Amino acid sequence: xxxQYMLDACGNVLxxxxxxxxxxxxxxxxxxxxxxxxxATMAIALLTGLTYNVGDHQTAIIALLGVYVxxxxxxxxxxxxxxxxxxxxxxxxAMDGFPLAKAGKGGLAIFIATTVSCLGTLLSVVFVxxxxxxxxxxxxxxxxxxxFLLSIFGILxxxxxxxxxxxxxxxxxxxxxxLVAQIGLDTVDTFERFSYGNxxxxxxxxxxxxxxxxxxxxxxxLAFKRESGGRVLxxxxxxxxxxxxxxxxNLIGIARSALIGVxxxxxxxxxxxxxxxxSYWAMxxxxxxxxxxxxxxxxxxVAAETGNNSCIGGAIIPVLSxxxxxxxxxxxxxxxxxxxxxxxxxxxxxxxPEFVYNVAIYLVFASVAxxxxxxxxxxxxxxxxxxxxKILMPIIFLLCVIGAYLINYNLxxxxxxxxxxxxxxxxxxxxxxxxxxxxxxxxxxxxDANLRRALRxxxxxxxxxxxxxxxxxxxxxxxxxxxxxxxxxxxWRRRRAGKGN
Amino acid sequence: xxxxxxAALAALLICSLSPAGDWPNKNINMTVPYGAGGTTDLTxxxxxxxxxxxxxxxxxxxxxxxxxxxAGSLNVQNARVDGYxxxxxxxxxxTTMPLNGYTEKTFREWDIWxxxxxxxxxxxxxxxxxxxxxxxxxxxxxxxxxxTAGTAGKGSGGHFGAEVIKGVAGADYKHITYAGGGxxxxxxxxxxxxxxxxxxxxYKDLVIAGEVKALACLAEDxxxxxxxxxxxxxxxxxxxAKKYIPMGEVTGILVPKGLPNEVLxxxxxxxxxxxxxxxxxxxxxxxxxxxxxxxxAESQAFLESFASRAAYxxxxxxxVTIDPAKYGFKR
Numbered sequence: 126x127x128x129q130y131m132l133d134a135c136g137n138v139l140x141x142x143x144x145x146x147x148x149x150x151x152x153x154x155x156x157x158x159x160x161x162x163x164x165a166t167m168a169i170a171l172l173t174g175l176t177y178n179v180g181d182h183q184t185a186i187i188a189l190l191g192v193y194v195x196x197x198x199x200x201x202x203x204x205x206x207x208x209x210x211x212x213x214x215x216x217x218x219a220m221d222g223f224p225l226a227k228a229g230k231g232g233l234a235i236f237i238a239t240t241v242s243c244l245g246t247l248l249s250v251v252f253v254x255x256x257x258x259x260x261x262x263x264x265x266x267x268x269x270x271x272x273f274l275l276s277i278f279g280i281l282x283x284x285x286x287x288x289x290x291x292x293x294x295x296x297x298x299x300x301x302x303x304l305v306a307q308i309g310l311d312t313v314d315t316f317e318r319f320s321y322g323n324x325x326x327x328x329x330x331x332x333x334x335x336x337x338x339x340x341x342x343x344x345x346x347l348a349f350k351r352e353s354g355g356r357v358l359x360x361x362x363x364x365x366x367x368x369x370x371x372x373x374x375n376l377i378g379i380a381r382s383a384l385i386g387v388x389x390x391x392x393x394x395x396x397x398x399x400x401x402x403x404s405y406w407a408m409x410x411x412x413x414x415x416x417x418x419x420x421x422x423x424x425x426x427v428a429a430e431t432g433n434n435s436c437i438g439g440a441i442i443p444v445l446s447x448x449x450x451x452x453x454x455x456x457x458x459x460x461x462x463x464x465x466x467x468x469x470x471x472x473x474x475x476x477x478p479e480f481v482y483n484v485a486i487y488l489v490f491a492s493v494a495x496x497x498x499x500x501x502x503x504x505x506x507x508x509x510x511x512x513x514x515k516i517l518m519p520i521i522f523l524l525c526v527i528g529a530y531l532i533n534y535n536l537x538x539x540x541x542x543x544x545x546x547x548x549x550x551x552x553x554x555x556x557x558x559x560x561x562x563x564x565x566x567x568x569x570x571x572x573d574a575n576l577r578r579a580l581r582x583x584x585x586x587x588x589x590x591x592x593x594x595x596x597x598x599x600x601x602x603x604x605x606x607x608x609x610x611x612x613x614x615x616x617w618r619r620r621r622a623g624k625g626n
Numbered sequence: 627x628x629x630x631x632x633a634a635l636a637a638l639l640i641c642s643l644s645p646a647g648d649w650p651n652k653n654i655n656m657t658v659p660y661g662a663g664g665t666t667d668l669t670x671x672x673x674x675x676x677x678x679x680x681x682x683x684x685x686x687x688x689x690x691x692x693x694x695x696x697a698g699s700l701n702v703q704n705a706r707v708d709g710y711x712x713x714x715x716x717x718x719x720x721t722t723m724p725l726n727g728y729t730e731k732t733f734r735e736w737d738i739w740x741x742x743x744x745x746x747x748x749x750x751x752x753x754x755x756x757x758x759x760x761x762x763x764x765x766x767x768x769x770x771x772x773x774t775a776g777t778a779g780k781g782s783g784g785h786f787g788a789e790v791i792k793g794v795a796g797a798d799y800k801h802i803t804y805a806g807g808g809x810x811x812x813x814x815x816x817x818x819x820x821x822x823x824x825x826x827x828x829y830k831d832l833v834i835a836g837e838v839k840a841l842a843c844l845a846e847d848x849x850x851x852x853x854x855x856x857x858x859x860x861x862x863x864x865x866x867a868k869k870y871i872p873m874g875e876v877t878g879i880l881v882p883k884g885l886p887n888e889v890l891x892x893x894x895x896x897x898x899x900x901x902x903x904x905x906x907x908x909x910x911x912x913x914x915x916x917x918x919x920x921x922x923a924e925s926q927a928f929l930e931s932f933a934s935r936a937a938y939x940x941x942x943x944x945x946v947t948i949d950p951a952k953y954g955f956k957r
Contacts, residue, residue, distance in 0.1 A: 173662040174689060177671060268818040312805045315780050393812060448831065449812050456808075460663020464671075468912070471835030570805075578802055582774060582818065 130479040134486035137183045146184050147487075150191035151494045155502060157192075158199020159211045161337050162528015165196035165397070165454040173461040182465040187487050189461050193454055194246055194491040197397055197437055198499060201238040201430055202506045206231055207521065209340045213332065213567060214397035214433040216560050217405040219340075220287065221418065221425030228421055232507050233363035237423055238430045239499040240372055241379060245431035246492035248383035249390070249438020250485045257442050257481075264391040264443060264451070269579035270590045272394060274599035276568035276575070279399050280561060281606050282406045287558035289419060292610035295561045298552065302565015303572055305330055312574045313581075325537040334529040334542035336563050341525040342546030343553035345518050375427045378408050382431035389432075390439020396452025397433040397440075398567055402560075404432025438488065445469050445481055649709050649889045653684045656712040656879070659698025659719075661691045665744070665827060665913070669877050670714030672909045673741055676900025677879075681892065685712070695719050696728045703731060707884040709893070717876040717929060721936045722781045724953055725946035732953050733933060736880045737890060738925040739897040742915040745845035745874035746787035747826035747857060749838045751817040759842040759863050762821055763795045770797035776810040776819035779803045780945045783875050784810060787823030789939045790844055790870040794860070814838055825875055826857070827913045833857070844873040851914060870939070876918075876932060878925065894921060 137143055150172065157163040172192050176185035200215030205222030218238060225234040267275070280303070284295025308319045309329030320326040372379070382404035389400040408428030409418045418425050440451030441458070448470035450456035462469050467480055474481070509517065529542035549559055583589045590596050656674050658667045667689060674685040690698035695715065702713040717740070720733045748759060756762040766773045775791070777784030780803065792798055802819050804810040807828045814822040814829075815837060822829075826843055833840045834852045842860040843849050844867075849857045860867050879897060900906060901919035910917045920928055937950035938957055 170661060174687075177662070177687070265812070265816050268813065268816045312779065313803050393809070447812075447815070447837075449808060449815075457661070457663070460661060460667075462663075464663045464668060468831060470831040471837055472831045574805065578804075581800070581802060 126478075127482060130482035131486055133479065134483045137483070138187055138487055138490045143181075143184050143187050146188045147191045147490060147494055148498065150188035151195040151491055152498050152502075154192035154195020154197075155199035155495065155499055156195075158196040158215075159202050159502075159506065160524060160528060161203060161209050161211055161341060162333050162525070162531055163196075164212050164333060165193060165214065166457055167532070168192050168196040169454050169457040169461065173457060173464065176461070177464060182467070183483065185465050186462070186467075186483065187491075189458060190484065190487045191491040191494065193437060193458060194434075194488065194495050195498070196454070197434055198239065198242040198246075198430075198495050201242065201426075202235055202499070202503060205234045205238060205426075206506060206509055208344050209521070210336070212397075213336055213563060214401055214436075215429070216336075216340075216398060216563060217401035217429035217432070218426055220405065220429070220560070221420075221422050224419070224421030225423065225426070230363060230421075232503065233368055234423070234426055235503045235507065236363065236365065236368040236500065237371055238426050239496055239503065240368065241427050241431045242434040242499075243492045243496040244372075244379055245383050245386060245434030246437055246488060246495075248380070248431075249387050249435040250488045250492075251438075252387045252435075253438045253442055253445070253481070253485050253488070257446050264393065265447075266595065267392055268593075269575040269582065270593055270596050271599070272571055273575040273579060274590075274596055274603070275392070275395060276572040278599050278603055279395070279402060279568055280564055280572075281603055283402045283564045284558075284561040285606060285610055286402070286406055286409065287419070287560045289556070289558075294555075294557045298557050298559065299561035299565040302562040302567075303569040304565075305335065305562075306566045306569020307573060312570060313577050325535070330541055330566070331532050331538050332563070332566050333532050334538040335545045335566050337525045337528050338542040338545030338547075339549035339552070339559040339562060341521065341542075342549045343559075345522055345525075346550055347553070348514050348518050371423045372427065375424055378411075378424060378427055379431050381407055381411075382428045383435040386432040386435030387439035387442075390436035390451045390455075391442050393443060393449050393451055394571055395568075396454065397436040398564065400436035400439070401429040401433035402564065404428040434492075441484060441488075445473060445484065447471060647888060649892065650681050650683045652710065653686055654678075654681070654710050654712060656685050656687050656714055657698045657702050658687055658689050658714050659691065659695040660689065662689045665825075665875075666695075666714060666716055666877055668909065668913075669742055669915070670879075672903075672906045673714070673879060673897070673900045676903035676906055677893075677896040679903075680896040680899045687714075696723055699723065700729060702880075703729065703882055705882075707882050709881070709885050709889045711881070713880045714877070715880060716783075717878065717932065718781075718783060718786070718936055720929075721933045722940065722946070725937060725940060725948045725950060726781075727948055733880075733929045734926070735883055737883055737885065737893075737922050738878055738880050738929065739893070739922065740876055740878040740918060740920040740925045740928060741897075741901060742877050742910055743845075743872065743874055743918050744825050744827045744877070744913070744915050745843045745849065745872060746783060746790070746823055747829070747833075747843045748787065748791065748821055748823050748841045748860070749811075749814060749829060749833065750821045750841060751814055752836065752838060753817065754820070754839060756821070756841065757839065759858075759860060762841055763791065763864070765820075766791070766795040766799055767797050771800055773821070774800045774802050774819040776802050776804055776813045776822045778807045778810050778824060779805075781940060782807070782824075784822065784824040785943070785945065786873055786936060786939055787825075787844055789943050790860075790867065790873050791821075791823060792943075793870055793939075794864045794867050811838075826851075827915060830914050844871055845916070846872055849914065870935065872932075873935070873939075876928075877915075878920075890922070897921075 157168040179185045200211030201218045203211040204215040204219035208223040210216045222234045280299035284299045285292040288295030385404045386400040405428045440455035443449045443451045444459045450459045529539045658670045660666050671687050678685040705711045724732050750756050775788040807824045811829045832838045840857045843857045934955035937955045940946050
């Protein structure tokens, strides 16, 4: 039966009109992913409205999944070439991708990133088809305490990873991000915080303008500060065999990153961005070359891009089984499914059992289409690096402004972008990493609302936190990370070594 | 020369200001103040399809989410009243917006066609000790302020439902707010809250699949969500709840008052026909919406009682500070 459904789905997607739609949607998703400021969530939301009148619902679903896969994968190109993540999901990719591009290996980096993106999506499809019920049960055991600790855990990891030896700077940056996220109406009591009566501030600081400002501004300014004239970066041709060799050497890492990505994807409220960071951390922690992470180790790209792309399948799992979205783009996708007369949720398997297989097969085709299109597009995007920076940088600046404006068609967001651009410039002079700040803005509402909700449920007691197994595991890892970063372990080891003498 | 030019310009202007008899001679925009795919959006699109068949033009549905739905509503309120800008919205928003001070205008300043009613339900986790609404109400009475209710926040549809339960029990519950209806339902699945009083449409399938237990609905009659699966009306156990019932979200089409009568008459006809379309009725049945098509006069009368009930529930709960009496709402 399952086989029959899959065959039907293949037939659907290979119909000429649907195939054309898949290619167009995936390409559109890639372009939106490459451009900073156009996120995957927005891409799917735009397409949801556009597909309402598409007669064949299958065509619409194919287009929506194509745009999702494209948008999450496209972000790596701008992250690698410009150090400005195209979407928040590819922030971790910039860590090693940009140093590689600076070393003239931008093409290789994009090839690896795109290939593992495709692999990540494919691996997550396997989970969609097999482990859906089991994984959903696990994700559902997450309640307020778990969400609170998960967000703290994510920021601690990101801070430690990006700070180049001084984790404290990363954590300060993350904490500042959480503080920025508190601005505006809070989600627990709809109480105004730090808005000073300004209506725009009341609706909160948007993530995308902050991200564009923090990442974009320093790159533009620093590019002009470096010696003038000539090309921005040198670009050398790369050997596809080398790309495949690196991927083959990291198959275990890819499997691990995919597992992490799927897991993060299933948990409601955390999505592709966290998936990228957690896989990156796991890869670094288990790598023999940990020291070279952050200065252009392809393993970093492999982990980050597998991690964020496998979140796609992960986030779709709870959509299908419970109608609870696992990430922000998946939430829009859920709405789109409803619009096309599908009712994802516990009744899906009895009402339209073919739908799960359709989604899985469409994802497979979308990721293959993405791979081909992205590599074709990379031939154009890598040439960006050969453009004179006197021409390139003003264009990027313009894109930054437009990207910030497009979120809500609101000039206030452009001002926010400028303010955080200056903040980002200051941070880059002080060598404070920007990525934890962004993650803080992403996870800040989750940290705050879940802590307060949990405390309200327990009448202000922290004790219930220690009675939950997942919480205890999170706490243990957080504690271990803090202790190792402040040098307690090396101090202890030195002392023992001293006694031995 | 100048005079001829200005005369020509004036003539052009007059021509472009088409008389009401021609309406509609171009496409109509219907603003939905929430994102695509949500409950309001789907209802709006379904009705827009039916109406455009009668009017012979296309009705474009435009999503303008933001500020909890007030952004889109205020846009339409401030737009030119020419019959080419319609609004689709829930009526609870028109109760909360004036009481929050976002606008001075209530539903009385609008011409309204009510389409659907989506009742609140009361659900509890699968393994909850409460099996009937009486169990839950007795538990609230026994432990005032300790039984937790998960809702989508202050002034949300779920908050209204929780306040009805409080009124019936005569004792308070503990209000736990989430970022939306989805997260509140998810918290119920995870067993984090004792009950969830959100709209039935938000978790109907979970009830049918047995993932959560539905104790009651806040409609006047029982609701059969699936063959043999009936959610009893709260009136069965507590007839005194009559003064709060029906509670839930009421959705319809609105235009600011001031349109010429012939335009309104055409809209009346288009709406009446759209509310009978099979596609619309099917959609409503799947989502467990009750179709209650009401014309303009009927809608106003319905809202006088519905909105004042909702307004005082909010005011008594301390969720808003502006006294509903300011807008002439009677208890």
